[in-house]
Amino acid sequence: GESVGLHLPTLSVQEGDNSIINCAYSNSASDYFIWYKQESGKGPQFIIDIRSNMDKRQGQRVTVLLNKTVKHLSLQIAATQPGDSAVYFCAENEGAGRRALTFGSGTRLQVQP
């Protein structure tokens, strides 16, 4: 079936720099997207979400961009901090009445001091 995937398995950035984590999705029917952060030994933690009728949404230090033309999603983290080190997952709701999220395989963000 169609699934969500990520371009880079590991991203290493310097503290204070901006980070960009990318995600490609293939189901054009998906109408809701969400980013989660997962630290070791913990469950995924919500970061930010976006519906398909938007192309940008901002939170505290985070921005999600949605490009439906090329089916691409990105998470931007401003002024990356050591506490941002974790695995980041994008997930989609594939619409058609489905209530479950489909997750990609994750990108590990490593913040160098």
Add this chain to the structure above:
Amino acid sequence: DTGVSQNPRHKITKRGQNVTFRCDPISEHNRLYWYRQTLGQGPEFLTYFQNEAQLEKSRLLSDRFSAERPKGSFSTLEIQRTEQGDSAMYLCASTEDGGREKLFFGSGTQLSVL
């Protein structure tokens, strides 16, 4: 703590044994989900409940797996005749009804089948 609670945090069992995990969702959430996660992978959907009704099951949920939510509050996930391939983190999540898909996850139960 008013988040999603899962017990136990870790479970080690021998192949062929049965195991049961418990999930207590956020109290006002009437939708509850079970996911499975293996190392380096994203969570994979197993099943979900709206109140006590189990509304969707993944093909990953073989006949050795059963989930219940008898009173629409806590849920249990049982795996019978465990296999080494069942070793994974089992995650529970909950959310409110009304079309919101933002799931709140617990910390999971890590299952190791020897």
